[in-house]
Amino acid sequence: MNILIAEDETDIRNLIKINLEDNQYKVFAAKDGLEAWEILKSQEIHLAVLDVMMPGLDGFNLLRKLRTISNIPVIFLTARMDEMDKVLGLGLGADDYLVKPFSMNELLARIGAQLRRSHEYQAQKWVDNEVIEYGALTIDKKSCTAYKDQIPLELNAKEYKLLLLLMENPERVFTKEQLYNAVWGENYYYDDNTIMVHISHLRNKIETDPQNPEYIKTIRGLGYKLHKMEV
Amino acid sequence: MNILIAEDETDIRNLIKINLEDNQYKVFAAKDGLEAWEILKSQEIHLAVLDVMMPGLDGFNLLRKLRTISNIPVIFLTARMDEMDKVLGLGLGADDYLVKPFSMNELLARIGAQLRRSHEYQAQKWVDNEVIEYGALTIDKKSCTAYKDQIPLELNAKEYKLLLLLMENPERVFTKEQLYNAVWGENYYYDDNTIMVHISHLRNKIETDPQNPEYIKTIRGLGYKLHKMEV
DNA sequence: CGGTAATTTAAGGTAAATTTAATGTTTTCA
DNA sequence: TGAAAACATTAAATTTACCTTAAATTACCG
Numbered sequence: 001m002n003i004l005i006a007e008d009e010t011d012i013r014n015l016i017k018i019n020l021e022d023n024q025y026k027v028f029a030a031k032d033g034l035e036a037w038e039i040l041k042s043q044e045i046h047l048a049v050l051d052v053m054m055p056g057l058d059g060f061n062l063l064r065k066l067r068t069i070s071n072i073p074v075i076f077l078t079a080r081m082d083e084m085d086k087v088l089g090l091g092l093g094a095d096d097y098l099v100k101p102f103s104m105n106e107l108l109a110r111i112g113a114q115l116r117r118s119h120e121y122q123a124q125k126w127v128d129n130e131v132i133e134y135g136a137l138t139i140d141k142k143s144c145t146a147y148k149d150q151i152p153l154e155l156n157a158k159e160y161k162l163l164l165l166l167m168e169n170p171e172r173v174f175t176k177e178q179l180y181n182a183v184w185g186e187n188y189y190y191d192d193n194t195i196m197v198h199i200s201h202l203r204n205k206i207e208t209d210p211q212n213p214e215y216i217k218t219i220r221g222l223g224y225k226l227h228k229m230e231v
Numbered sequence: 232m233n234i235l236i237a238e239d240e241t242d243i244r245n246l247i248k249i250n251l252e253d254n255q256y257k258v259f260a261a262k263d264g265l266e267a268w269e270i271l272k273s274q275e276i277h278l279a280v281l282d283v284m285m286p287g288l289d290g291f292n293l294l295r296k297l298r299t300i301s302n303i304p305v306i307f308l309t310a311r312m313d314e315m316d317k318v319l320g321l322g323l324g325a326d327d328y329l330v331k332p333f334s335m336n337e338l339l340a341r342i343g344a345q346l347r348r349s350h351e352y353q354a355q356k357w358v359d360n361e362v363i364e365y366g367a368l369t370i371d372k373k374s375c376t377a378y379k380d381q382i383p384l385e386l387n388a389k390e391y392k393l394l395l396l397l398m399e400n401p402e403r404v405f406t407k408e409q410l411y412n413a414v415w416g417e418n419y420y421y422d423d424n425t426i427m428v429h430i431s432h433l434r435n436k437i438e439t440d441p442q443n444p445e446y447i448k449t450i451r452g453l454g455y456k457l458h459k460m461e462v
Numbered sequence: 463c464g465g466t467a468a469t470t471t472a473a474g475g476t477a478a479a480t481t482t483a484a485t486g487t488t489t490t491c492a
Numbered sequence: 493t494g495a496a497a498a499c500a501t502t503a504a505a506t507t508t509a510c511c512t513t514a515a516a517t518t519a520c521c522g
Contacts, residue, residue, distance in 0.1 A: 196499060200501060
């Protein structure tokens, strides 16, 4: 079970992470709403524990975004008890909350209860069919398939994930390390040659002329981006 | 919405009753577990608020009986916070609890949240189809049977559940972890070899040539999906 | 409690995917 | 302009994901 923790206070975040991992949960920890959102978009999350007061994208607004893509249980952490009754009772999308300071046993118990119910009713709604289009490229996330001009592209897993990341973030430049972290999911030493090989393979599969790529642009010294010239 | 209150302290019971009725809930009040059980057997109840410490049939034992006939949300009221974490976390059937003394707003909020979720879950169930067809495969959910070309498939429980999930979501790629979570419903470490073995067994039972499967496709590095080539 | 079915674990094999190695090309900068 | 760095390409080496089968374990029933 994958749990997302979004909490800007480092010691709280780490304490929760350790306790959850001790209870066999796989934990993704974010220090703020934006980081949490990136995790939500790229990982399968079964329950989220969100701090209300976070810089930038706060807990409430993160929940609003989250609800556009998922129906997972959400537990809020708050130092302010007032207002939470309204959030909970008015159906703004939260399932539970804990007031800081809280006992770790209580958090674990409430996580357990929410996951139990969630499982019982298959509340993890499979993400609705989502199709991403960019130029002549199309990705169908549900079936993990990719097309160019409606012709299927025979991508292997790494190539598909690279293309998905780029198509979910058109025009954004990714360093090779970022690509590595996002697709390989590791955050230690890597050899960037592996990335270049995969980019080359991906170009071979999607570009009309891979040596003069139309879509996957190299930004020398920086990284790669998905970019197609306007016509 | 019909709410059951089981609480031996008269003033608390009445206070809750009045507040809930002020919020348009229809309330059935019981002064002990036995009376609550009689109500549960004869009325349609959507959520129960149960006091733990009641003479005779206490809250925990009432919950056990309740769970033999119903899956409604249950909120406990307790003066003793210890032990509730276990009840909640270990899946003994409770959904939430409040420690006395509690604010009425909080009770109302938590009732609202539980009913909202419960209603979502129920809404999901209503839209389920009884018979699902995909290619030559048919599943009859009412009788938990599966057919290929009208010939019964001899599936055991796990195989049936796997096939059902796939047929409810044709073309969708499921990671092995997703299959595990959906069919096994566990939230700790699993060995994906178990999944592969079951997929192999399922293929042996539904595919004409299991080594060149027509329906259950492997997406190497990603997962499996139900997909039949168009004819 | 014994027998049987279902499920999980263990083990071996294989094809595909991934990584590494090697070489060539392009770009940047002093 | 030449050297160095970054990048691209291709193929070989290595690893991994997957499949199958059978043994071991667990669950269930009479």
